[in-house]
Amino acid sequence: MDIKRTLTKFLIPVLYSAAIMLIIVNQFNTHNSIRKGGDGPLYKNLMEQPAFIKRGFNPADIKTGMGLSPAEKPENWVRFTSAPLRVKNSNLPDLPKRTFLSPFGKPEEEFTLAITMEISDDVIKAINANPNLHPGVYLSYIGENWEIFFNGTLVRTEMHLDENGKIQSRRNWRYVYFPMDKSLYVSGTNILAIRIVGDPALGVTGFYYTNPYYIDDFKTIDGRQKYLILTALFGMFVFIGLYYLILFISVKKKEEIYNLYYSIFSFLIAIYAITRNGNINQIIPNSDISVRLEFFALFTMVPVLGIFIEKIVRRKVSRVSIIVLSVYSLFAITQIFFCTQYGAELLQIWSVTVLLYFSFVFLYDVVYSYFWIGRKKQKATTEDGTSKTFIMNILVGSILVYLCGIYDVLDTLFFHNSFGLFLYSTFVYHIGISVTLAFNFQRMNRAIGVFGKFTNKEIAQLAMDEHIKPGGSPKHATIFFSDIRDFTGKSETFTKIFGKEASNKIVFWLNDYLSRMVECVEKKGGVVDKFIGDAVMAHWGASSESGNPRQDAYNCVYSALMMRSVLYKMNKSRKPGDQKNPKINIGCGINTGIVTAGQIGSEQRMEFTVIGDPVNLASRIESLNKVFGTDILISENTWKLIKDYIITEEMPAVNVKGKKDPVRIFAVINLKSAKKGPKTLADVRRFMGIKAEDRRQ
Template sequence: MKICNRLAIILFFFLSPIPLAAGNIDLAAGDMYITKGFDLKWTGSMPRDSSWLYLPALENGLRSIRVKDMDIPSLPKRKFLSLRSFKPEHFTIVTSFAITQERIHGPVQGIYVKDIGQNWEVYINGHLVRSEVHLDGEGYITSHRNYRDVLIPVNPYTLKQGQNILALHIIGDPTDVSTGLYKNGPYLIGDYESLDEMRSEKIRLVLMFTYLFVGLYHLLLFFYRRTEKFNLAFGVATLFIFFYFFSRTYSIYLLIPDTNILFRIEFAVLFLILPAGAAFFDLLLFRKVHLFTMIFTGFYVLLALLVVAAPTPFCVDILRIWQTTALIPLMYILVNVARNFIADVRTVHGGGEGKRSFAGAALSVLGGNVSGNLLIGIFVIVLSAAFDIIDAVFLSLDIGLSKYTFLAVVVGMTVILANRFIYVHRQIEVLNTDLEEKLHELHSANDQISLSEARYKALVEGANDVVFTLDEEWNFISSNRTMEKYLKIKQKEITKWNFLDLVYEGGDDVSMNREIVRETLEEFKREKKPINFRAELTSAFGKEPKVMRIRMQYITIEGKNEILGMASSEVEDSLLKYFITEKQKYIIENFLITADEVSRRITRNLVRYLEPKSVDLIRLALREIIINAIEHGNLHITFEEKSVALIDGDYMELVGVRQNDNECRQKKVTVEYSLSPKRVIYLIMDEGEGFDFTGQMNESEEVNARNLPHGRGITMARNVFDDVQYMEKGNAVQLTKNFSS
């Protein structure tokens, strides 16, 4: 750390502003005039009337000409933190300089201006030598040019022996601090190459990119060791420093010529350096970010957000707020580091042989402990930052002491963190000895795992059934190759599909397939118990659906819930050829899932006497009749209520509410059927109040003709069965299907 401090001193003297060369003409040391407005004829001679404001020569050559500070009549005044912005106005600054014939015909001359804004033009003897004016038709600035270290080559034909006139045409908000020559020089005329060498940024750019390298290096360290969050904070803080200093170079104008954008980037990054630095110190010393750091981080983030969209003068006011408050977090950091340093000094003073004095312990900690190194670094930063703030507010010297002390401290911090990393790395090497002894066992275990994985892959990929995994929103995560065999969906495209998208809906089924499967899956999601159900799945090409038996269960992979599923084709009943007759009776509760299951159960043996397509139609018609018994009979859901619920998309919620009703939940649906070689007879009875089945059977024809989204159960049953008879009060129906001989 001592080496870093010495390096900082060397860098300061080496990179300080270079003294003016003897041959340069200091424009600030001569008389200057300024007035409001601009006329091209003013650029060729010195002012002679009293409308011009006279600025006498200064011996030290340090002068700023900020329009807002000039005693020019009728200039608007702006209040602090006012959001008002003023239309750009035109101003003219005129001065003179003398030049010899030898200099005119010698090396190319150049004009060097330390800072100038917001839009501007430079004239010599009435000739335009550089223009940075970007205005729209109404006179507003479209692209700002608040440039630093401006160097303009001068055509020798614009110069003359003896007195020459230099005129600056300034355009900008008269209340903005950057309108005019807003720094204390220098403003020079001299040999172009010498001036270009004087303003060279090569060394500064090398140092700035050192910040970039250090920042990226510590970000990589953080990604390598995620527990060491101080590396992240240090890397971010260093990158912010790089972006801040780089935004203040003239080289960046090649990338971003509009300084209104640069101005906001510079301020926003500046405001975020302190929070990132404070977080680094907190994490390094205390392993956590303190509440105070979080509070002023939020405050500075707010300031950074404000400068993104606020008017430029308002942003300068925000900068003044930052400059006023910045010493508070700096002092907070200094106090924390000092407290940690004192604790280490006391430990050294009271430990060991007890022969060290307190002063000796302090010197030992300063040179050999992290807290001592940090104390030196933060003390240097606080002093340099305080000087730069005072310079920005009062002196306008633009020395930028912080960029050199920051570099020294950053390099020192990097050395500290590197030593810490080396220490940890050595500890890891010690542990590696034990790890190497266990590697053989690990390799053996990996071989067994690889073998198991190969067997598992062969088992899954070679299975005749479709094997798949889903997330909890029923989106496919993976599947085996059998998916393409059955449903024509390629493995690499399976993640684009949702399971419910594969559930067949069409024909007269009126979307009930998908709703029933959705209810089945939601119950499975709530219960987390394995399920087994049938579903009609359609292929990716929308062809004829395929009835498949679906089995699902929850599994946990890397701490996340996934669903393992298997889909297999329905297996033909080998005993069906021996089947003759059967009678069954079911009493079911008011669940649509059960309606689907029982309709499948009481039609599965019909294929003994009917074609499969006819059996499917009978099953669908029965399911509609059973659902009618549940909905309209036991749950008292009217036709109009169901219509509204289907349109609003909350039909299943309506069914759920009625299923939980104390009166409705007690009611059951009775399903009886008798199957013989001649016919099948079904009796479906609910415990509702019944209905006017004579009128309803006539209305069902109208519903079917109007193509409504439901209400076609009776029509479907009459088309499928040979005889449909409602009995008693309309809460029981008998359906008969005769078999042809």
């Protein structure tokens, strides 16, 4: 058990770390291979080629041989000195300047961005010699409206302007790639030109990222795309969000509201994942919608994740998280109504402040609250390693998400590499929690298996299905009591024979008997209410929404007759006078009437049971078996319901405490339909070895 607990404790953190390292290595290798290029003759890193920009657009300027070379500076053209190739980062004169957080953008202008590259004769020959080689272009992020030309030929267009030349639908797109005709290549200088229309003060007008932007074999480019992975992530996040939402709705416990927070976080990360997927360009072409969805999810997901962590670790939400969630929600809502650059500038504020907030969550809620305060409390209160392991795995995942989130924020502010580690780290985070939940479900199933031995399965199922409501309700039920004759004497005999081992021996002997009796009850649809020492209390009809009193009474008596048959076979297999494994005789008392059924107990512990006068009478009737020398006695109420189906013999009426009139009692002989078995009470006594002693006073 200790080895299994240790493996459970360290397995998830190890998997977390290994998965994150694989993601980092994969992302690094992918970007590194793009920068360095492959072995193919087509590869050109566009960020390493001379790049120029000018205002306006003239098709004649972008044809081969226009004179754009690193050594020359044609009139009206300005050369970029470094990436990224954004309009606002160029040295064009008189570019408009934005007021920070201005809700409105600048008037749109038209620009031409040209990238020159030298193609040798050997490359042209290699391209023409290989029929499977087709050039393609990959652009990591481009905006706002644009057309792409290669040596003057239009190869891709996303221009959506009205009659006045104003943008109707923006195309600020990630992960744009497309094939080109290899016949467009020429030996010498080739020009990739982009006609751009957009807000010159907007960061995404032009090439937003520093990389990757390149030309390569189209099949190679297509093979590097991760649309399937991102789509799978989206589906998984939505599924997890729905799962935790349903879990929260079904549990309905205030202390488990963290399920709701995690559900919201999963939905937000799903939105973020789909907006980072290149397929969003086809699903929602207008980036005014997709970008705002991305910003909304990004602004709100981190405080929701922080609140989830706080509810898991500290069981309460800090004021800091409430304030941060309120501010970021304001960011998320206001950016919907204003220009894209306003949202991008809010993103800059978010990028700085989210580092501070998530550092607070990490250092205070994780390191301080759990590793310092939490450890002390746990040592003082419990040694249950499983629950601590569950929290530990969540916190280790939070650490990794925190570190990856820091890198992505720094990348947004300074590097512009578009690694996207945060999104993939949340995927690993979800997987880790799912595996942890699997361990917890395994443990819960074991607990349910153990718990099932202490409660009735039907009652447990009704409780889980919420068919048992708080409070009591009247039910027409049949109540059953049974008791072993001379159990005290048998216990004393066990003590004399077995000494210190007597307790184990008598429990084993008693459990063997009770198991057989319970089986008889459950086979006929009864519910074992409780064990009172060697006594059994059961009922029929109390847990049903709508029952048949006659059928319930019949099933109860039938169950008692089954017990008689089982005991006969048990006793027959035992040696006469064997005090180590003595024979068992029981008395059964049955009564039918209106009882109160419901959950009774305290807030800490409750049980479903029945109370009322019919229950008390059934118990008193059971005690009369020894007096009358019988094994199954039923009341007049039960007898009236099933007298047409059973053979009975009326016993002398008895006075019962609390009753004015004597109570009629009937001894059960057999079913009328039975072909075998006793026909009279004398047969029953002989069959079961019962002595007839009338001890009434």
